[in-house]
Amino acid sequence: MTTQMLFGEHFTVLEKGKYWSKIRLFFDDYEGFVDNKQYEEISEDYFHKLSTTKTIYSGEIIDFISSNTNDLITIPLGSCLPFFYNNQLLINSKKFLYEGSTYTGKLPKNEIIKKAFTFLNTPYLWGGKTPFGIDCSGFTQMVYKICGYKLLRNASEQAKQGEVLSFIEESEPGDLAFFDNEDGEIIHVGIILNDYNIIHAHGKVRIDTLDHSGIFNADLQKHTHKLRVIKKLI
Numbered sequence: 001m002t003t004q005m006l007f008g009e010h011f012t013v014l015e016k017g018k019y020w021s022k023i024r025l026f027f028d029d030y031e032g033f034v035d036n037k038q039y040e041e042i043s044e045d046y047f048h049k050l051s052t053t054k055t056i057y058s059g060e061i062i063d064f065i066s067s068n069t070n071d072l073i074t075i076p077l078g079s080c081l082p083f084f085y086n087n088q089l090l091i092n093s094k095k096f097l098y099e100g101s102t103y104t105g106k107l108p109k110n111e112i113i114k115k116a117f118t119f120l121n122t123p124y125l126w127g128g129k130t131p132f133g134i135d136c137s138g139f140t141q142m143v144y145k146i147c148g149y150k151l152l153r154n155a156s157e158q159a160k161q162g163e164v165l166s167f168i169e170e171s172e173p174g175d176l177a178f179f180d181n182e183d184g185e186i187i188h189v190g191i192i193l194n195d196y197n198i199i200h201a202h203g204k205v206r207i208d209t210l211d212h213s214g215i216f217n218a219d220l221q222k223h224t225h226k227l228r229v230i231k232k233l234i
Helices: 044-052 110-118 136-146
Strands: 011-016 020-025 031-035 056-058 062-067 072-076 088-091 094-097 102-104 163-165 176-180 186-192 197-202 204-210 214-217 222-232
Touching: 110 136, 110 186, 110 197, 136 186, 136 197, 186 222, 197 214
Parallel strands: none
Antiparallel strands: 011 020, 020 031, 056 102, 062 072, 062 094, 088 094, 163 222, 176 186, 176 222, 186 197, 197 204, 204 214, 214 222
C-alpha cells in the first residue's frame, strides 16, 4: 500500500484492467492502483464540478453517512463530502445524510496544531492516512488538508513546497521539519510545536524534542532523525 483513498475523493482512471485500475488522484496527482469494486464512475461534467467546487471535509474521527435505504457507510476524519448542503451530500444521483461536524476553507495557522493533536497516538501504518493508521507524510498531508491547504503525498515532495527557514528559531508552530538519511534523501517529516517540540508519526503519532541535530526521543535517549530543512507553507 502506497497511500489511502478516503471516501468522496475523485480521480482519473489511467488504465482499467479486469480487476484493478491504475488511477491518478485529483488532490495530489498521486498514482496507484484501486480495486474496480471500490469506486463508482462519474461523468466528466461531475468531475469538473467536483474539481472547482469548495471541498467540505468530515470533522469526526469516525462517523457514518446513511443512504436513502438507511445503509450505513463508515467514513474517517478528512473524508470528502461532495456538494454537501443541509446535512446531505450527492454522489451521481445518490443522496446521503451526514450529521457530524465539518471543515471547509483555509483555517488559521494555529488550527494546524489543534488538528495535529487529533491524531496523537495513532499507530504508524505505511501508506496510511486515517486516525487508525498513518505514516509521517500522510499525517502532515491530512492535517494540512482538513485545514484547507494542499500538501503533496511524500515527504520528499512536501520538502519542495513552501519557504526555507534558516534556523529553528525562525519557525512557528505549524511549520514543517524534514529529515534525511545517510544518502541525503528526505525520508521523514513532522509538524513543529511550541518550545522546540515536534509531533510526527514514528511508531505512532508522538511528541518529541526538536533541536539543531534533529529529533531527540526521550524514551530511547537518542536522536532518531537527522534534521535537513525547515519549511514554512502558511
